[in-house]
Amino acid sequence: MSSLLEKVESLVIRKGAGDEAEVVTDVTDPGNPATRTQEIKKVEEHGAAPIVWIPFLNRGTNFTPEERRRKRLEGLVPPAVEPIELQAERVMLQLHDECPNSLAKYELLAQLAATNVSLLYYVLIHNLEQLAPIVYTPTVGEACQKFDRIFRQSLGMYFDCFNQRGRFREIMDNWFSHSVQIIVVTDGGRILGLGDLGTNGMGIPVGKIQLYVGVGGFHPEHSLPAQLDVGTCNEELLKDKFYLGNKKKRLDGKEHMAAVEEFCMAAKNKWPNVLIQFEDFPTDKAFDILDRMRDKVLCFNDDIQGTGAVTTAGFINGMKAQHTPLKDARIVFYGAGSSAVGVATMIAQLISKETGMPFDEAKKHIYMMDSKGLITTKRGDKLPEHKKLMAHGDDVPVLKDLKDVIAHVKPHALIGLTGAGPAFKKEDIEEMLKYCDKPLIFPLSNPSSKAEITAEKAYEYAHGKCVYASGSPEEPVKVNGKTVKVGQCNNFWIFPGVGFGAVMSKSKKVTDEMFLAAARALADFVTPEQIEQGQLYPEAKDLRKVAATVATAVADEAIKQGVARIKRPADLRGFIEHRMWDPEKPHLNATTPLTTPMTTPMATPQGTPRHSMDFGSDVKFPQHKPMS
Numbered sequence: 001m002s003s004l005l006e007k008v009e010s011l012v013i014r015k016g017a018g019d020e021a022e023v024v025t026d027v028t029d030p031g032n033p034a035t036r037t038q039e040i041k042k043v044e045e046h047g048a049a050p051i052v053w054i055p056f057l058n059r060g061t062n063f064t065p066e067e068r069r070r071k072r073l074e075g076l077v078p079p080a081v082e083p084i085e086l087q088a089e090r091v092m093l094q095l096h097d098e099c100p101n102s103l104a105k106y107e108l109l110a111q112l113a114a115t116n117v118s119l120l121y122y123v124l125i126h127n128l129e130q131l132a133p134i135v136y137t138p139t140v141g142e143a144c145q146k147f148d149r150i151f152r153q154s155l156g157m158y159f160d161c162f163n164q165r166g167r168f169r170e171i172m173d174n175w176f177s178h179s180v181q182i183i184v185v186t187d188g189g190r191i192l193g194l195g196d197l198g199t200n201g202m203g204i205p206v207g208k209i210q211l212y213v214g215v216g217g218f219h220p221e222h223s224l225p226a227q228l229d230v231g232t233c234n235e236e237l238l239k240d241k242f243y244l245g246n247k248k249k250r251l252d253g254k255e256h257m258a259a260v261e262e263f264c265m266a267a268k269n270k271w272p273n274v275l276i277q278f279e280d281f282p283t284d285k286a287f288d289i290l291d292r293m294r295d296k297v298l299c300f301n302d303d304i305q306g307t308g309a310v311t312t313a314g315f316i317n318g319m320k321a322q323h324t325p326l327k328d329a330r331i332v333f334y335g336a337g338s339s340a341v342g343v344a345t346m347i348a349q350l351i352s353k354e355t356g357m358p359f360d361e362a363k364k365h366i367y368m369m370d371s372k373g374l375i376t377t378k379r380g381d382k383l384p385e386h387k388k389l390m391a392h393g394d395d396v397p398v399l400k401d402l403k404d405v406i407a408h409v410k411p412h413a414l415i416g417l418t419g420a421g422p423a424f425k426k427e428d429i430e431e432m433l434k435y436c437d438k439p440l441i442f443p444l445s446n447p448s449s450k451a452e453i454t455a456e457k458a459y460e461y462a463h464g465k466c467v468y469a470s471g472s473p474e475e476p477v478k479v480n481g482k483t484v485k486v487g488q489c490n491n492f493w494i495f496p497g498v499g500f501g502a503v504m505s506k507s508k509k510v511t512d513e514m515f516l517a518a519a520r521a522l523a524d525f526v527t528p529e530q531i532e533q534g535q536l537y538p539e540a541k542d543l544r545k546v547a548a549t550v551a552t553a554v555a556d557e558a559i560k561q562g563v564a565r566i567k568r569p570a571d572l573r574g575f576i577e578h579r580m581w582d583p584e585k586p587h588l589n590a591t592t593p594l595t596t597p598m599t600t601p602m603a604t605p606q607g608t609p610r611h612s613m614d615f616g617s618d619v620k621f622p623q624h625k626p627m628s
């Protein structure tokens, strides 16, 4: 005989499909119909399972005696009634005393995410500086590499692009929340600088969503980490018995694009105002996906646009620290993938807007290198589209070596986005010093093991004279006898605020101008005195405040551009802050669902949900047919 919980599970699933009549008959125990029905009624009244077993509702020992009585939790939690502060103190103690390394801390926090969501976020928000490097880079990189080994509980949704195509919309009905506002989705193709990690890449959407909630202010129930399983070409994973995805070679071309498109359109149908963040798609897909989807769904690519904005902010402050006017600034990019091209484009836009010079003129200030050297149209190889934009022509010689490029360009800034560090050598930094007395050095590749240089070496080679920030956090370093905090140039300064600002302003799209507004707001958060001392970014403890500032600037820009669907509130900052979710008030649903009531699946006579295919004039649900 099946257990009550199994019955209830069946009840809940069937209720979801809108087939209640069938349920009652089905779950009544023929041995004792009256008792069974009563039991089920009770469970119906009090939820499918005790809420201490539901991570989004569980507050463990924090439930008051009255709540324990009312919610039928008596006996299910220890007698002590604890304030969340004390619960958090226990977690911090466990992190310090019981976890021998960063990965163990990651696992402990993942366990918390799977059991008590409010407590996870309380702990995260109150210890951002300490814990961002755990849930995010660099530790999340190691976690992704070992994801199938440390896996315990899924924290997001998987979409199997081999076996579930055409059914993504239906599968989304399995997610518990009716009002998702933010999705981070990856295909695992370029996870940080670690390459193709297939479904092990899920750690990245999970980590970014944790920052969307802990930093950006989204309600946990309104956020969704998602992984498209398009296969992997990582031979080690294909051989790994624990690998959690399909052991098949990656989909490519039209098949890959069709899967992404089905996912996006299904998400829009299910959650009409959802914002989709594309994350760590390989460069040969990233630009095409953004181009194809940006007018169809509310979306952006974090690696292209988020990185663009965060680096532009550091560049603004770096040029101030050097006293270099933007019209004179020259920049060398080491790496020409999705992130580098995103940054280069935004910096050229900034120079153009600030100085009045045309974009085509502004972009001549930028010199990009890839694995073959300085990118020029005359180099003799066929350049992919994304490299053409910034390629120089006859005005530059063919150069392969970074030092030679520096000698030719005489740059004010050197930005590393190769995913292939360490790469910047002593002679490169010394060469920069010949032309600029305070060069900006940004080794931005993640995680730390892939960074182009470390703070210690950069300051040493530059005799303490550079302005520096890295993609992953670093410990403070001694510079000329003084301890200096190391700045972090990571898109985590941008995406939580951009996402929250766009969603709270009910923006129809996320425009380039909104990203530029985010960059400026981030740059302005740092005081002139801090900039003068070489500090280009805020400190991680201020992440939440920065997110509110960025969100306000983004919403403001959306309203100015006419893409927002709200009227300007008298106090925009207050409007944003009021809506930021606070785990200390778990029932205060500050981010009131903006989604219109969801499109409810209708039950067919057979009980299988079906969906209306008429989603309005401009949105058509893809029918899993080959794309033209």
Ligand SMILES: NC(=O)C1=CN([C@@H]2O[C@H](COP(=O)(O)OP(=O)(O)OC[C@H]3O[C@@H](n4cnc5c(N)ncnc54)[C@H](OP(=O)(O)O)[C@@H]3O)[C@@H](O)[C@H]2O)C=CC1
Residues within 6 Å of the ligand: 190, 191, 192, 193, 194, 282, 283, 302, 303, 307, 310, 334, 335, 336, 337, 338, 339, 340, 369, 370, 371, 372, 373, 417, 418, 419, 420, 423, 444, 445, 446, 447, 450, 470, 471, 472, 489, 490, 491, 492
């Ligand atoms: N700090 C932050 O916020 C962010 C950091 N990143 C980091 O940026 C890195 C790159 O990401 P993405 O742009 O998407 O990746 P891609 O793999 O698309 O790009 C890498 C680029 O670096 C070039 N490259 C690789 N090795 C070398 C080398 N030895 N010398 C010169 N150029 C080289 C490649 O050349 P070729 O084209 O010839 O192959 C390519 O142009 C990752 O490590 C990622 O973690 C990304 C987003 C945000």
Ligand SMILES: CC(=O)C(=O)O
Residues within 6 Å of the ligand: 137, 191, 192, 193, 280, 302, 303, 445, 446, 490, 491, 492
């Ligand atoms: C930070 C980030 O998005 C990356 O390294 O890919």
Ligand SMILES: [Mg+2]
Residues within 6 Å of the ligand: 192, 279, 280, 302, 303
């Ligand atoms: Mg990324």
